Amino acid sequence: MAAHAHYREAHPLVFVITHWINLVCMVMLAFSGFYIHYPFFDGFMGVARGMHFVAMFVIIINLTLRIILAFTVKTATQLGSREVETDIKNWLPQKENRHQFWPTVKYYLFLKKESPISAKYGSLQKIAYLATVPLTYLMAYTGFGLYGPTADWGFFAGGVDMVGGPMNMRIIHYFGMWVFIIFTMIHAYLANIYSFAPSRIIFAWKETVESEH
Amino acid sequence: MARVSIDPVTRIEGHLRVDVEVDGGVVTDAWVTGTLWRGMEKVLIDRHPTDAFYISQRICGVCPISHSHASALSSEQALGITVTQGARLVRNLIEAAQYLHSHILWFYTLAALDFVNPVNALSADIADTYALAQAAGTRAADFGAIATRLQSFVDNGQLSILSGHWWDHPAYKLPPELDLIATAHYLEALEMQAVAAEIIGILGGKFPHQMTSVPGGTAFVPTESKLDDILFRFLKVKDFIDTALIPDTLAVAPFYLDAVGYGKGVGNFLSWGVFEEAGFDAYKRFLPRGFAQGLSLEQVEPTDVTEDVSHSWYKSASGLNPADGETVADYTGYDADGKYSWGKAARCKGLPAEVGPLARMVVAYLAEASGQALTPDSFGAIRTPKVLIDSTLEALGVPGQPEVLLSLLGRIAARNLEAAYVADLSVAWVNELIGHVREGTLDGFFAEPTTDTGKGAGLWEAPRGSVGHWIDVQGGKIKNYQVVAPTTWDIAPRDDNNVRGPMEEALIGAPIEDAERPLEALRIIRSFDP
Amino acid sequence: MAQEAHGALYDLLAVRGVSRRDFLKYCGSIAATLGLSEAMVPQIAAAIESGAKLKPALWLNGGACTGCTESVAQADSPDVATIVLEILSLNYFETVMAAASDAAEKVKEETIAEGGYILIYEGSVMTGFEGGTLVVAGKTGLEHLKEAAENAEAIICVGSCAVDGGWVMGRPNAAEATGVQGFLNHEGIATPVVNLPTCPVNPEWVVAMVVQYLLVAGDDAAKFLEMTPMVTRRITDAVYGTDVDLLFPKSLFGQTIHDNCPRRGHFENGEFVTEFGSEEEALGYCLYKVGCKGPQTFTQCPVTRWNRRASWCVESGSPCIGCGGLNWVDNNTPFLMRLSDMWLGDGLTYVQPGSIAAVAGGVVAAGLVVHGLGMKAAGRVPGGAPTEEMKEYDRKRMAKKGGDK
Ligand code: HEM
Numbered sequence A: 001m002a003a004h005a006h007y008r009e010a011h012p013l014v015f016v017i018t019h020w021i022n023l024v025c026m027v028m029l030a031f032s033g034f035y036i037h038y039p040f041f042d043g044f045m046g047v048a049r050g051m052h053f054v055a056m057f058v059i060i061i062n063l064t065l066r067i068i069l070a071f072t073v074k075t076a077t078q079l080g081s082r083e084v085e086t087d088i089k090n091w092l093p094q095k096e097n098r099h100q101f102w103p104t105v106k107y108y109l110f111l112k113k114e115s116p117i118s119a120k121y122g123s124l125q126k127i128a129y130l131a132t133v134p135l136t137y138l139m140a141y142t143g144f145g146l147y148g149p150t151a152d153w154g155f156f157a158g159g160v161d162m163v164g165g166p167m168n169m170r171i172i173h174y175f176g177m178w179v180f181i182i183f184t185m186i187h188a189y190l191a192n193i194y195s196f197a198p199s200r201i202i203f204a205w206k207e208t209v210e211s212e213h
Numbered sequence B: 001m002a003r004v005s006i007d008p009v010t011r012i013e014g015h016l017r018v019d020v021e022v023d024g025g026v027v028t029d030a031w032v033t034g035t036l037w038r039g040m041e042k043v044l045i046d047r048h049p050t051d052a053f054y055i056s057q058r059i060c061g062v063c064p065i066s067h068s069h070a071s072a073l074s075s076e077q078a079l080g081i082t083v084t085q086g087a088r089l090v091r092n093l094i095e096a097a098q099y100l101h102s103h104i105l106w107f108y109t110l111a112a113l114d115f116v117n118p119v120n121a122l123s124a125d126i127a128d129t130y131a132l133a134q135a136a137g138t139r140a141a142d143f144g145a146i147a148t149r150l151q152s153f154v155d156n157g158q159l160s161i162l163s164g165h166w167w168d169h170p171a172y173k174l175p176p177e178l179d180l181i182a183t184a185h186y187l188e189a190l191e192m193q194a195v196a197a198e199i200i201g202i203l204g205g206k207f208p209h210q211m212t213s214v215p216g217g218t219a220f221v222p223t224e225s226k227l228d229d230i231l232f233r234f235l236k237v238k239d240f241i242d243t244a245l246i247p248d249t250l251a252v253a254p255f256y257l258d259a260v261g262y263g264k265g266v267g268n269f270l271s272w273g274v275f276e277e278a279g280f281d282a283y284k285r286f287l288p289r290g291f292a293q294g295l296s297l298e299q300v301e302p303t304d305v306t307e308d309v310s311h312s313w314y315k316s317a318s319g320l321n322p323a324d325g326e327t328v329a330d331y332t333g334y335d336a337d338g339k340y341s342w343g344k345a346a347r348c349k350g351l352p353a354e355v356g357p358l359a360r361m362v363v364a365y366l367a368e369a370s371g372q373a374l375t376p377d378s379f380g381a382i383r384t385p386k387v388l389i390d391s392t393l394e395a396l397g398v399p400g401q402p403e404v405l406l407s408l409l410g411r412i413a414a415r416n417l418e419a420a421y422v423a424d425l426s427v428a429w430v431n432e433l434i435g436h437v438r439e440g441t442l443d444g445f446f447a448e449p450t451t452d453t454g455k456g457a458g459l460w461e462a463p464r465g466s467v468g469h470w471i472d473v474q475g476g477k478i479k480n481y482q483v484v485a486p487t488t489w490d491i492a493p494r495d496d497n498n499v500r501g502p503m504e505e506a507l508i509g510a511p512i513e514d515a516e517r518p519l520e521a522l523r524i525i526r527s528f529d530p
Numbered sequence C: 001m002a003q004e005a006h007g008a009l010y011d012l013l014a015v016r017g018v019s020r021r022d023f024l025k026y027c028g029s030i031a032a033t034l035g036l037s038e039a040m041v042p043q044i045a046a047a048i049e050s051g052a053k054l055k056p057a058l059w060l061n062g063g064a065c066t067g068c069t070e071s072v073a074q075a076d077s078p079d080v081a082t083i084v085l086e087i088l089s090l091n092y093f094e095t096v097m098a099a100a101s102d103a104a105e106k107v108k109e110e111t112i113a114e115g116g117y118i119l120i121y122e123g124s125v126m127t128g129f130e131g132g133t134l135v136v137a138g139k140t141g142l143e144h145l146k147e148a149a150e151n152a153e154a155i156i157c158v159g160s161c162a163v164d165g166g167w168v169m170g171r172p173n174a175a176e177a178t179g180v181q182g183f184l185n186h187e188g189i190a191t192p193v194v195n196l197p198t199c200p201v202n203p204e205w206v207v208a209m210v211v212q213y214l215l216v217a218g219d220d221a222a223k224f225l226e227m228t229p230m231v232t233r234r235i236t237d238a239v240y241g242t243d244v245d246l247l248f249p250k251s252l253f254g255q256t257i258h259d260n261c262p263r264r265g266h267f268e269n270g271e272f273v274t275e276f277g278s279e280e281e282a283l284g285y286c287l288y289k290v291g292c293k294g295p296q297t298f299t300q301c302p303v304t305r306w307n308r309r310a311s312w313c314v315e316s317g318s319p320c321i322g323c324g325g326l327n328w329v330d331n332n333t334p335f336l337m338r339l340s341d342m343w344l345g346d347g348l349t350y351v352q353p354g355s356i357a358a359v360a361g362g363v364v365a366a367g368l369v370v371h372g373l374g375m376k377a378a379g380r381v382p383g384g385a386p387t388e389e390m391k392e393y394d395r396k397r398m399a400k401k402g403g404d405k
């Protein structure tokens, strides 16, 4: 991937905001989740659970909103381009992503020298960004299966029975957190490996016009 | 010659079948069959030692406390833990409460109906009953009311748990007044066993299956007020033992004196020892460790144990020590000449050994007779096994003849005398613990493991007999686990040399008045509290 | 005669020193256990004392440790003597019945032939060696259960073993144990089954269910099911592998221990016991960190308590081990850890989820560092490698088509 300019069209302000909300909620959920999993210092359980229960609703609403907005807001079709299109088309795999999965893998395994042609994101990122949607909902589903007020709703209780009880549900929920942690590590790595321009735009909404390259 | 199959044997823990051959009104041969196998040892493999403490006690719902203690002891040996004095005392108290619970429940609820006939009690004269109670030194109750309750119950025609029994059997010998007294105490015993179990509830969370004697010590932290709750209950139970259990035993015994003449069994007695003393020496426990052949006492080690399976439904090797034990089940159907039991044949120094209160009291008696003091001076006047046995022999008119204990009647008496000793001890221990709590002289209740790999043998005594748990821990996980339960000793089938187990042997020579209704055989079977 | 005998229940109780007030108190505590209102007390009293005939009942022991029998002997309200003398006619109850051998079996067979009884079942259903793991009076435990279940009005499963196999069905389930409902489904027997887990069963719940049955059903089990709110939980049978729906009385198994635990305040405050027998335990702190399974276990233990309400597990200082849960041993060991171990497969062992997760996380983090260094070494950082002119796929396709665009 050659260096690109990073324009605001790639991430309109509203998505900068939803991304922020996501990040904050995730950090809160993971931190409080870790604490609930094993309280590694005293005096925080009430706060941790409160944090978890607030953030879980916020993240679900935020994600749902983000999906709706994807059908109304236009975003850049390519990095370094100001040409825009309805966001969902850029979120789902684009024409440029077709047949590029293996080349991308090979590139990252140093089996291919040139950076593969990609659309707004490369094939791997595309898969990851899409996967976060069902994964977050899965966290919500497993979480609500553990959440007192909802655990006995048939929709959730059925899932708890299916996995063999609330203990297994907790384990799945706990593993889900690790999937997110691992995702976030890779995500942050891939996004920023060449330069911090992507972070500047997504967090501070600051354009990087020319690549330093 | 008649072959009689008693199946199921009721009023015992678990499932048991006993076959006897009766010839000329006398039992000439016997086969005892454990009829259930659940595979406890396998469930524990690869789990943590503490899990074994919680799970393994579920082998037996009547003596779970002792299994849990044996399990904890085995883990502690394997993991290099010495428990604190505080934990030792708390454990002794839970164990004592179970002994009292178990012995009361056994005598009145399980065994009494073999000697006491509540239906016959209906013809009792109430005034005579009071007189008899006074003469026997046993506690009175509202005998009239109980007779009325019994009458309504019988009149109703639905006999519930009393249905279908041989109430007209000629081997019932008590006068109706004594039947009524015993029936009254049967009902009261139901209350008393529950009071004793409440003590376990307080110390261990619940009974059956306690929660607190985890490897390392105890999760229970005593406070003065909790100990007061316990002391009050121990005193209540002790009072019942002194004013009902013991006098009832002495009052009923004369009517069944022939029972000193049979039911002796193999005459080898094993006790691993129970109720830990301050120095953690098993030979000095309040009921000490020992092996007696007849009335001669010797030492015994876990390596002396083997388990034969040539008559049991296993295909693992026979004659193994439990430390290297295996359990590979292989059910092949009942065959009295071949394999006929789920029980393994436990042997001590190659011999079948009786375990239980009689064995413990014999070992303790012999230890005391050789000059060993069982209790510290600070405990004051405690009725020790020798004192209790000697005075009972005198009361029964056979002073200085401890060998009469080796019989059906002796086995029953030994259990009740042991209850009296344990009741005395329990009060002393609560007071000791209250003193410590008040003065803050305890060194905590829990100690951490010093290693995660090792082997251990937890040898202890359940109310019904010797219990051993053998554990092999590697890297914090259980590699092998073997249990030799009290019944493994007493209901053992024949061994590799075709030698009968203790209960089988005890049945030999028993008189049977009516081969269709072998009540006398049931008395012997139940005397082991299998 | 019989009518009178039971009409005279109060006299009988009076004679035993139980006043009418005490008796109503019994009934009150039953109401409390069942989650019924005080207004129901007179009806409960009526249910206990009415009826010319005691309700016949059979208590069968399967693969049991007798702990549930022992436990029922600890019942408080009313006590066990009242249950067996004045509430039920327990015609078969191995551990306490007078009769033995054929005489005992005969009473049982007669009761079965007459029908109209409640079956109380303790212990797991032993299917190993075609039932050879439990043989009583020449028949397997399976046959005994089948016979008794077919003619019963309703079945009460006491204790976790009867519910789903309990600890006996814990891995590797060498004796092939399962629960009553699963077995009956397999045999096509439709007698209603109510499940009362924990190991052993809590005696007050047994009494409460029996009274509830007498109260609302009389001899119509369907009415009992209709009038008793239930939760259904679906399990996979340990032996047959089928889906089995288990019914639990909602008033007893609808809420977690954690919901009702007296130590809950300390949980919320983040005050925990980290070592047994410690200062924190003396203060009654929460046992979550030593693996308490209260948050995952649906029973009324903290409300009903144990041994005539003397105490219960958590109060004594031990974490709940989840004995009232389903497949409770596999789902809750190691008991002293927060999450259960995962079984990696035959010939392998158990491992903590946390260990798996930490290894996965560590491997990825290390991988990324190495990869980053590789990117640097390959000269791709910063700025990235030059982008290819054309997708590999297109290039290959063009090559195949001989350069034809
Ligand atoms: C999105 C919706 C989510 C819901 C509804 C949810 C709900 C819950 C609930 C109810 C609990 C149990 C709390 C308790 O019993 O006190 C829990 C625990 C936990 N949650 Fe979430 N959660 C969600 C998302 C997340 C996310 C995104 C993460 C991590 C990135 C996470 C990590 C955890 C962890 C680690 C635990 C502790 C598990 C254990 O060891 O018991 N959760 N969650």
Ligand code: SF4
Residues within 6 Å of the ligand: C257, C258, C259, C261, C262, C263, C264, C265, C267, C285, C286, C287, C288, C292, C293, C294, C295, C314, C320
């Ligand atoms: S002790 Fe157990 S049940 Fe009670 S609050 Fe703590 S975690 Fe919950």
Ligand code: SF4
Residues within 6 Å of the ligand: B206, C198, C199, C257, C297, C299, C301, C312, C313, C314, C319, C320, C321, C322, C323, C324, C325
């Ligand atoms: S508190 Fe937990 S371990 Fe104790 S009886 Fe209830 S379910 Fe079983």
